[in-house]
Amino acid sequence: MSFAASVLPAPVVDAVAERVRGRLRDEQVDPVRQPGRAAEIADAEVRRHNDFALARGLEDIDDEAACVRDVLARVTGYGSLQPLLDDPEVEEIWINDPQTIFVARAGRSERVPLRLSADAVRDIVERMLHATGRRVDLSQPFVDASLPDGSRLHVVIPDVTRAHYAVNIRKFLAARRTLDDLVDAGALPAHIAAMLREAMADGRNVLVSGATHAGKTTLLAALIGACPPEHRVITVEETFELAVTAPDVVALQGRQPSLEGTGAVSLRRLVKEALRMRPDRLVVGEVRDAEALDLLLALNTGVPGAATIHANSADDALRRLAALPLLAGRNIDAGFVVPAIATGVDLVVHCRRSADGHRHVEEIVETTGRVDGQLVETRSVYRAGRGAERARVAS
Template sequence: MASLSGFGALQPLLDDPEIEEIWLNGSGHVHIAREGEAERTGLRLDDVAVRDIVERMLQSTGRRVDISQPFVDASLPDGSRLHVAIADVVRGSWAVNIRKFLPKYRSLDALAAQGMMPTDVAELLTTAMNDGRSVIVSGATHAGKTTMLGALLASCAGTQRIVTVEETFELAVEGPDLVSLQGRQASLEGTGEITLRRLVKEALRMRPDRLVVGEVRDAEALDLVLALNTGVPGACTVHANSATEAIEKLTILPLLAGRNIDRAFIAPALAASIDLVVHCVRDRAGRRHVQEIIAPTGDIDEGKVRTRSVYRARTRQSDDFGRERGDLRPIEAAS
């Protein structure tokens, strides 16, 4: 019966509240991740079944995948993110990834209860968001950046008008005054593309109390920095191996805009507009936690943004309940 409804043989995995991610390799074997741990299921799908499921998934998204467009990112009706790569870019069968965003991780309190951070860190971040601070979330792949950003937004969604900008809808945020925008691929004729840069500019015309870019990785960093310097609080994620590296990356990425922009302009603008950088990591056991939080001081030292430590977790030491301990310094008193 599963093959006749929903998304076929994958539907039970999509319905399982403990499964975070599902992926299929060229062999047709289905893999999943629970609590950050990968495992191979006994399920295997042939090429026809995989293509049928992907086609069903894409029907409601308005997106396509074919020889001329061999990659696709799309948001499923439940908020999960779909990524597909097809032959001849992929050897053999299609490669499919589905990343789910589970309700149990959608608040800072819930993340604290799961051990991602101490309760006092969750309280500090809640206060920062409601006070209109601009917060950057950094980390490597699968470190929990999008989950953390969603929880941060949930903490202030009841009091702020939030406008989010993403290439593909991923942020699962609900609020009484929320607008979510996503980019669009070019048509077969090469027209109609909507970029993140365009969306950031459009978002500023929507009277946001907070402007959010799901992930900054290109020249849209310039538009975000300029927006934050108008006084609009913001938030985003950035791929980095430390909080300090995240700030350095946000100093460099705007240079890709190529419009007579140099580091001497970007660094002070960034230092004046970013309040906190929250760095997330995933350890060898698959557990995710906040490793550190830093705050720019507003000063520049040899072209680099100076920062101070707000919080740093101890080296995987836990209390009697398995929750990580760390040292927390108030934002204003951090040194």
């Protein structure tokens, strides 16, 4: 991984980048649609700089190739972050302040030797948000957005943070998009993948649980990909994150309120709208609030569903799912919710990230359809390291 862009003379790179922008405008070259021509212009301007640097008393560029990459990143990409965004091993990038930048590789974090200015961070955020239609300002100091490549951007600005923008970019990675990919990566055994594939084909309702960065979204996307091709899939998310390649799929995301405070679209509204779109499979990217009630109502009216939820275990996921609908109003109580979960949720697949960064399916439980006190009764289908487990669930 090269960080040459961080040690090149910034004033020189800025000047070259400005000349490249001028030529792109003059020649009406779109650097996104014509990357080859943009690279030729950048290379020509870097060479031109070095041709005249000595005579004009300017600093010479020693690594012309690195300068071309940096200029192209500034003109067409996201500045000095672009090499990290292009690195297929980097899963996530986060900026605590312009001088403190981390990445995650294979589930483990590491600090990178990259230094930015506060202005550079703000410029990168503005460019990222430009194509999303979302904003971040004093009235809206948080933003979640989906970048054009499917990566997820989260930004918090002062004075919610102490002094600097806090930026997280969870990258869209093309690898491990199917259950077979996850088997190859050691995330779950082949016979369990076959069981989950069969459960999706049969229209079983599946809840994927786990902590942050445990691989829930990746597994959910793989499960959706295992649906029969004739199934119509409707996905509902706060921000587009699921990478679904099904033949018949519609993806919906929520919307922030406008500057006037109007126009917001909640997950609850999206779930209700999705039910009018003839889904064979309703997918909620993450259940975290009162939309849990609408999902449960859908699952108990014959619409197969799937979702993720933050939890510490499979049984804990069911307890949390029982608590979230209570946020919908005072007329909702556990006496209604718990039986609805017992009959509406079929399987809970719990993911875990180990200390070495490896993500895997730790356990799978299925509900029995019965309630024991105020708890949904379950039985174990699979637990990692237990030995041979049955690969079919009861119908």
